Amino acid sequence: NAGVTQTPKFQVLKTGQSMTLQCAQDMNHEYMSWYRQDPGMGLRLIHYSVGAGITDQGEVPNGYNVSRSTTEDFPLRLLSAAPSQTSVYFCASSPRQGRSPLHFGNGTRLTVT
């Protein structure tokens, strides 16, 4: 079982470049979300989606866009990368909006120079 798959695993960008972090899940989960992990700050919610066509902002949404055209995919777009976006990004999903533990991917380590 693949679970939550994130690509790429590593990425280096120059300031001002754009890119898309991919996330796909094969568990037919309705809820998907993106977190970033920074030292001393835990994981912070960027954007989330409760189903195809529905997205909303989390705690730290600035500089990021998302879309949810299918149940399986939830890409995260960096519009114009900044050094402050250097982080490890995790995609997560759960069966429904509710008391279900999130299933996480293995993360994308992004460095912006």
Next chain:
Amino acid sequence: DQQVKQNSPSLSVQEGRISILNCDYTNSMFDYFLWYKKYPAEGPTFLISISSIKDKNEDGRFTVFLNKSAKHLSLHIVPSQPGDSAVYFCAASADPFEYGNKLVFGAGTILRVKS
């Protein structure tokens, strides 16, 4: 302002002894709490959870205790094993119908179990 705090960045325990990881929260709307374990280069994996209607939940070697009046929860691992060495994150959520399945995480505690 962090709503979920793990004040111990790291903890070192001898194999076979008890590991106690602590977590405090400030938002009284939180009513569901989870612990995740994370190994290097992997995503967090769910370990155990507790609802605010309980004060204790056990799963094998792992027990989570919740003290609502103190807004404090703890994770006990007994006995600790070297494979338990990882980063442990405490997380909390409020009513999902009002706030969505959004988890608020603490900064994590690095647990090292020495053999």
